[in-house]
Amino acid sequence: MTEATGEAPPIPIRVVLVGLGKIACDQHLSALAKNPSLELVASVDPAAQGRDGLPHFTSLDALFQSDLAFDAAAVCTPPQVRSAIALRLLEAGKHVLLEKPPAATVEEISHLEERAATLGVTLFTAWHSRYAAGVRPAREWLGGKQIRSVAIVWREDVHIWHPRQPWIWRPGGFGVFDPGINALSIATEILPHPLRVTHSALQYPANCEAPVAAQVQLEDSGGLEVSVDLDFRQKGSQTWTITVDTDEGTLELLQGGSVLSTPDGIQASEDEEYSTLYEHFARLMREGRSHVDMAPLRLANDALLLGSIERVEELNV
Numbered sequence: 204m205t206e207a208t209g210e211a212p213p214i215p216i217r218v219v220l221v222g223l224g225k226i227a228c229d230q231h232l233s234a235l236a237k238n239p240s241l242e243l244v245a246s247v248d249p250a251a252q253g254r255d256g257l258p259h260f261t262s263l264d265a266l267f268q269s270d271l272a273f274d275a276a277a278v279c280t281p282p283q284v285r286s287a288i289a290l291r292l293l294e295a296g297k298h299v300l301l302e303k304p305p306a307a308t309v310e311e312i313s314h315l316e317e318r319a320a321t322l323g324v325t326l327f328t329a330w331h332s333r334y335a336a337g338v339r340p341a342r343e344w345l346g347g348k349q350i351r352s353v354a355i356v357w358r359e360d361v362h363i364w365h366p367r368q369p370w371i372w373r374p375g376g377f378g379v380f381d382p383g384i385n386a387l388s389i390a391t392e393i394l395p396h397p398l399r400v401t402h403s404a405l406q407y408p409a410n411c412e413a414p415v416a417a418q419v420q421l422e423d424s425g426g427l428e429v430s431v432d433l434d435f436r437q438k439g440s441q442t443w444t445i446t447v448d449t450d451e452g453t454l455e456l457l458q459g460g461s462v463l464s465t466p467d468g469i470q471a472s473e474d475e476e477y478s479t480l481y482e483h484f485a486r487l488m489r490e491g492r493s494h495v496d497m498a499p500l501r502l503a504n505d506a507l508l509l510g511s512i513e514r515v516e517e518l519n520v
């Protein structure tokens with residue numbers, strides 16, 4: 204019973220983590236542990252060991268063959284295998300959270316969206332950067348202002364942030380768009396109109412099948428230009444910044460969206476991205492709704508499709 208209402212608290216929704224790699228261990232485990240509406244009941248990963256007595260399976264087959272009961276899954280695998288896993292879970296009547304990028308192609312997401320609607324289960328494309336502390340206030344600050352230009356600079360050292368992740372360099376791995384798509388997810392959240400790709404230049408290491416750097420131009424229907432500079436070869440200080448020039452001054456989202464600077468001052472808060480993301484997932488499941496947004500994936504894939512290709516020095520991957 205809760206003291207306030209005298210009612211029994213709702214039974215937690217039982218969640219399985221599929222893919223127990225870097226992001227699952229860095230963020231999903233703790234965010235799930237903090238949310239009383241959700242209960243982590245198992246993990247699935249062919250390589251990783253399970254955690255602290257949590258039931259662990261090396262494949263989805265093994266999970267489904269067990270008698271473990273669960274309601275939902277968060278799919279934190281590399282993107283190349285995500286949609287096949289998600290489809291199997293949806294067809295089994297499970298709610299699904301997709302880490303970003305939600306799949307390798309827009310077609311894969313469209314199919315998952317249609318199946319989730321038909322089967323009456325929740326599908327959530329979880330663009331985690333949209334839950335960074337500065338993003339919502341940035342969107343509110345920009346409301347009604349005239350935006351003159353936008354510049355995105357996302358430069359990081361791949362060897363620090365993605366060690367031992369060869370999938371990033373394979374087809375469907377997105378290369379530098381793996382972090383870059385986070386910037387696109389913020390831009391499509393804070394800017395008022397849909398964007399399209401007008402120009403793209405890509406640099407591919409001689410030994411890789413995905414780009415290590417990209418310079419992309421985007422435009423909205425009103426002619427607003429957005430420049431995007433992505434680079435995985437950054438040494439020293441790392442940059443994840445979006446600068447928006449408006450008729451009432453300049454807004455900057457720094458450190459991946461967690462710090463907001465405007466002419467009114469600087470706002471920075473504790474990183475609660477994944478806690479907020481799971482609160483939203485729990486709400487969607489309780490309310491029987493899906494939340495599917497393909498806009499960042501569409502932009503990344505169009506930039507990869509339209510981009511001119513320059514071969515650059517081999518990368519140690």
Ligand code: NAP
Nearest residue numbers: 222223224225226247248249250279280281282302303304
């Ligand atoms: P990771 O460390 O390589 O982890 C992925 C895990 O999934 C690996 O343990 C992998 O096992 C496992 N896996 C592969 N195929 C599987 C399958 N069929 N079933 C179950 N598990 C499977 O990669 P990550 O950094 O966590 O990234 C995963 C996703 O999260 C990516 O889409 C990435 O964009 C996103 N993300 C990453 C970060 C970050 O900071 N790293 C932040 C936000 C979002 P094997 O190693 O044996 O293949």
